[in-house]
Amino acid sequence: MSSHSRADLFGLVSHNLPRWLVISVVIVTLLLLVAHPLGWILWNSVHDDTTQKLSLVNYRRIFSSASLWVPIVNSLIVAFSVAFFSTLIGVPLAWLVSRTDMPGRGLVRAMTMTAFVTPSFIGALGWILLAAPRAGWLNVGWQNLTSSDWPLFDIYTMTGTIFVCSIYTVPYTFSLVASAFDEMAVELEDAATTLGAGKWRTMLTITIPLARPAFLVGFILSFIQGMTLFGVPAFLLTPSGTRVVTTQLAEFYQLFPPEIFLAAAYCMPLLVVTGGLFWVRRRLLGRRQFVTIGGKSLRTRRIELGARARWVGFVFAMIVPVTAVFLPFAALILVSLSKAWGMGPSLDNFTLDWYRWALWENGETQRAMINSLVYAGLAATLGMILGTVVAFISERKLFSGAAILGALATMPIIIPGIVLSVGFFSAYTRPPFGFYGTSMLVIIAFVATFLPIAYSQATTTIKGISADLERAARSVGAGEIRAFLSITAPLMRTGLISGWLLVFIPIMRELSVVIFLVSPQTNVMTTLIYNYKDGGNYEAVAATSVVLLAGTLVIVLLARLFVGQGSRRTRKIQTMEENS
Amino acid sequence: MSGIRIKELSKSFGNFQALRNLTLDLEDGQLLALLGPSGCGKSTTLQMLAGFEMPTSGEIWTGDRLLSSPTSVIPPEKRGASLVFQNYAVWPHMTVADNVAFGLKVKRLSRNDVREGTMAALNAVRLGPLADRYPSEMSGGQQQRIALARALAVQPEILLLDEPLSNLDAALRDEMRFEIRRVHDEMGITTVYVTHDQSEALVTADRIAVMKDGELQQFDSPTEVFERPKNEFVAGFIGKNNIVPGVSAGKSAIRIGDRVIRGQDTNDVSEGGGAILAIRPTKTRLHDGNSLPAGLENGLPATVIRSAYLGETRDILAELTTGTTMRVMVPPEQQPAPGDQVMLELPADQCRIMAKG
Numbered sequence: 001m002s003s004h005s006r007a008d009l010f011g012l013v014s015h016n017l018p019r020w021l022v023i024s025v026v027i028v029t030l031l032l033l034v035a036h037p038l039g040w041i042l043w044n045s046v047h048d049d050t051t052q053k054l055s056l057v058n059y060r061r062i063f064s065s066a067s068l069w070v071p072i073v074n075s076l077i078v079a080f081s082v083a084f085f086s087t088l089i090g091v092p093l094a095w096l097v098s099r100t101d102m103p104g105r106g107l108v109r110a111m112t113m114t115a116f117v118t119p120s121f122i123g124a125l126g127w128i129l130l131a132a133p134r135a136g137w138l139n140v141g142w143q144n145l146t147s148s149d150w151p152l153f154d155i156y157t158m159t160g161t162i163f164v165c166s167i168y169t170v171p172y173t174f175s176l177v178a179s180a181f182d183e184m185a186v187e188l189e190d191a192a193t194t195l196g197a198g199k200w201r202t203m204l205t206i207t208i209p210l211a212r213p214a215f216l217v218g219f220i221l222s223f224i225q226g227m228t229l230f231g232v233p234a235f236l237l238t239p240s241g242t243r244v245v246t247t248q249l250a251e252f253y254q255l256f257p258p259e260i261f262l263a264a265a266y267c268m269p270l271l272v273v274t275g276g277l278f279w280v281r282r283r284l285l286g287r288r289q290f291v292t293i294g295g296k297s298l299r300t301r302r303i304e305l306g307a308r309a310r311w312v313g314f315v316f317a318m319i320v321p322v323t324a325v326f327l328p329f330a331a332l333i334l335v336s337l338s339k340a341w342g343m344g345p346s347l348d349n350f351t352l353d354w355y356r357w358a359l360w361e362n363g364e365t366q367r368a369m370i371n372s373l374v375y376a377g378l379a380a381t382l383g384m385i386l387g388t389v390v391a392f393i394s395e396r397k398l399f400s401g402a403a404i405l406g407a408l409a410t411m412p413i414i415i416p417g418i419v420l421s422v423g424f425f426s427a428y429t430r431p432p433f434g435f436y437g438t439s440m441l442v443i444i445a446f447v448a449t450f451l452p453i454a455y456s457q458a459t460t461t462i463k464g465i466s467a468d469l470e471r472a473a474r475s476v477g478a479g480e481i482r483a484f485l486s487i488t489a490p491l492m493r494t495g496l497i498s499g500w501l502l503v504f505i506p507i508m509r510e511l512s513v514v515i516f517l518v519s520p521q522t523n524v525m526t527t528l529i530y531n532y533k534d535g536g537n538y539e540a541v542a543a544t545s546v547v548l549l550a551g552t553l554v555i556v557l558l559a560r561l562f563v564g565q566g567s568r569r570t571r572k573i574q575t576m577e578e579n580s
Numbered sequence: 581m582s583g584i585r586i587k588e589l590s591k592s593f594g595n596f597q598a599l600r601n602l603t604l605d606l607e608d609g610q611l612l613a614l615l616g617p618s619g620c621g622k623s624t625t626l627q628m629l630a631g632f633e634m635p636t637s638g639e640i641w642t643g644d645r646l647l648s649s650p651t652s653v654i655p656p657e658k659r660g661a662s663l664v665f666q667n668y669a670v671w672p673h674m675t676v677a678d679n680v681a682f683g684l685k686v687k688r689l690s691r692n693d694v695r696e697g698t699m700a701a702l703n704a705v706r707l708g709p710l711a712d713r714y715p716s717e718m719s720g721g722q723q724q725r726i727a728l729a730r731a732l733a734v735q736p737e738i739l740l741l742d743e744p745l746s747n748l749d750a751a752l753r754d755e756m757r758f759e760i761r762r763v764h765d766e767m768g769i770t771t772v773y774v775t776h777d778q779s780e781a782l783v784t785a786d787r788i789a790v791m792k793d794g795e796l797q798q799f800d801s802p803t804e805v806f807e808r809p810k811n812e813f814v815a816g817f818i819g820k821n822n823i824v825p826g827v828s829a830g831k832s833a834i835r836i837g838d839r840v841i842r843g844q845d846t847n848d849v850s851e852g853g854g855a856i857l858a859i860r861p862t863k864t865r866l867h868d869g870n871s872l873p874a875g876l877e878n879g880l881p882a883t884v885i886r887s888a889y890l891g892e893t894r895d896i897l898a899e900l901t902t903g904t905t906m907r908v909m910v911p912p913e914q915q916p917a918p919g920d921q922v923m924l925e926l927p928a929d930q931c932r933i934m935a936k937g
Contacts, residue, residue: 466667468669469669471656471663471665471669472670472671473682474657475630475657475662476683476686476733477657477658477683477687478682478686479655479657480657486682487671490673491672491673
């Protein structure tokens with residue numbers, strides 16, 4: 001390129017005008033979505049709130065105030081414990097499900113995935129109903145049994161928070177490690193077996209070491225999860241006055257006037273930790289996104305555990321289904337059907353009033369349901385379109401430096417939701433935008449947050465489509481855009497649909513990224529539940545939560561049916577490509 | 581008219597020079613084969629002809645139209661050059677007919693014209709009856725014919741074929757190369773055919789450009805390339821050749837050990853300079869004993885090392901006194917055994933003498 005003069009470059013651009021138009025629009029969009037909010041956080045963090053002058057006063061306040069230090073330490077404690085426990089549970093769980101003849105493997109897998117799609121703050125709600133010190137049913141039952149005055153559990157503690165965060169983080173570790181076990185080539189193990197190694201020896205010397213990167217990556221992801229969760233600590237720690245970084249950030253916004261500049265500086269520790277950990281993860285995985293150890297066949301040899309060990313394994317494997325799904329779901333459903341939580345589950349206490357209220361009588365819940373569906377639908381669509389175009393530009397290297405676009409689109413993955421929320425608030429509620437309270441603000445925040453998922457899905461899909469298919473179209477006279485729309489886009493269809501669902505589902509359960517951005521008119525289900533919980537009407541909150549959970553699960557099930565069929569078709573096309 | 585003129589075309593990728601100063605002239609309606617081992621620059625040349633790569637220097641012209649130069653490249657869709665890919669690149673989500681019709685629809689032809697053009701192209705490659713099938717239901721050879729029909733349907737000025745047969749099995753490959761030549765003869769489209777297979781090039785091409793390491797080695801008709809290779813590389817690459825090193829012994833002569841062999845010079849080698857002699861195993865003759873029968877010349881004494889019976893011929897490997905081995909195809913009646921002393925006769929009109937590679 002360097003040898004071309006400016007006029008030559010102009011000649012090149014004018015030959016490909018549509019291409020450069022699209023590229024320019026994409027660059028501007030990415031800058032607005034990602035760089036702009038982040039830029040404001042940086043700018044705000046180094047400026048004085050009152051004088052608007054460059055200053056480190058915000059950082060000085062954080063470093064000099066013990067009350068601002070404590071939440072950071074608390075966050076680190078929670079994050080480390082969550083990573084520790086979810087690895088401790090997730091790794092053996094993955095091994096049991098993927099590599100042994102433990103009974104109930106399908107059930108455990110399904111329930112762990114159910115825990116995965118459950119918003120963890122709703123899980124926290126369920127556990128409040130079960131283990132709040134006075135009214136929690138487990139405590140009431142315990143006190144009735146033992147006539148003791150002391151509650152068995154207190155969920156409003158660090159321990160309670162770590163417990164709830166961990167059980168909802170296990171699915172991350174589990175799915176990473178399980179897919180490493182699932183996709184490991186059976187030949188690698190057979191090679192050891194033919195050399196005389198027994199099954200257990202093979203497991204210890206071949207299988208587990210090969211899956212080790214997945215353990216580490218699982219640990220890192222759980223750490224980030226523990227560090228960035230907002231809903232669970234807000235529900236479980238705020239009542240006792242204990243704060244973590246995310247809840248402290250929320251507090252800055254609830255002050256009057258809100259401490260936006262201080263909040264920006266306070267985001268930095270979170271950003272540094274998540275950014276650093278993602279960097280480590282990248283080093284561990286190299287450029288691979290997933291931990292796979294390739295091989296031809298996907299058969300697996302299962303270890304026979306023996307009659308007793310099978311059931312010991314089963315009991316262990318049921319920890320997550322019971323604590324993350326059965327118990328909290330049961331509590332939420334029973335409370336939502338009760339006149340009053342405190343009266344306990346009984347026939348006298350039964351009522352459908354809360355559902356009638358949530359679904360028919362209350363305008364707020366109706367509006368929030370519609371908002372959730374519409375915003376998630378629009379944001380998933382816009383996100384997939386943007387992600388696809390970026391993936392296409394950077395995969396096909398449409399200009400030198402195209403990879404930078406991919407990096408920009410991936411960047412939100414390292415930004416905790418609550419930090420993005422801070423950034424979007426600063427960037428888009430002031431002139432010239434003034435989007436505060438608009439649906440637009442909520443939607444673009446969702447798009448930015450989940451752009452990395454959309455982008456990586458689209459990249460995977462495009463990698464499966466040979467560039468020759470587009471070149472063939474161009475050589476018979478189709479322009480670049482026509483070739484993309486007639487050839488590439490239709491071939492990407494199934495991949496894009498499953499990508500769309502992978503964006504849609506997490507948007508439905510997302511709380512932290514929009515917590516500062518919604519107004520009463522733009523509330524979504526998650527923010528509404530969060531706000532109602534402050535009102536203390538647990539029966540209504542439970543009913544609303546059950547509606548959200550049921551809705552999400554139905555969508556996931558439909559998606560599985562739909563994408564399951566689609567992926568068969570994709571496979572057919574892909575095998576064709578390989579053969580040709 | 582749409583011949584192709586390539587002028588001093590070069591292409592570098594970073595520090596790697598893929599193509600150096602290629603100059604070629606192809607007349608309208610001719611079929612050119614770009615032939616060479618992988619990495620020789622033939623595919624890079626084709627990608628530049630198709631407009632997917634930009635030259636580092638040099639120009640590509642068709643008639644009086646400048647297609648490519650370092651400052652301007654007419655985009656692929658506006659060149660009138662259809663490309664057929666090694667991996668077929670047929671679109672799996674379209675029927676055979678839709679694949680072929682695509683280029684005609686892009687041209688906004690009427691429905692009737694699209695239908696007629698499609699059927700004509702499909703009939704040209706004998707796929708008419710399969711128009712409504714999906715490509716995934718068809719064999720590799722049929723898929724490659726879809727790709728060919730798709731490229732032909734738009735009536736391109738230039739047809740570009742990028743190793744179109746190398747994914748097919750041997751029997752199909754034999755059949756398809758005649759098919760490509762037949763279609764070319766019927767339509768008379770100027771064609772550039774990239775291949776690493778010399779027999780494909782010999783069968784299909786009017787002109788062959790042999791390439792190596794980004795440089796043109798020889799640009800000639802198939803007969804010339806086969807019978808009068810210009811240098812050691814071409815002699816070794818096209819067909820089987822014995823390459824025997826020696827020293828130039830004046831015009832049209834080479835000294836091998838203590839013998840002087842007469843032949844035909846293909847380039848001038850100064851006396852005493854390193855030279856090689858190239859002769860095909862089928863043209864070499866073998867005589868028993870230590871001397872040639874009376875009246876024959878150009879003999880080299882040798883020892884038989886290996887004798888293999890191939891049915892129609894016998895494949896003999898013999899070692900010269902200089903240590904060089906030569907292969908000789910003899911009639912099966914001749915039965916020299918390993919260890920036998922023989923005389924190899926190299927008929928002067930079959931010997932090519934050229935500078936050492």
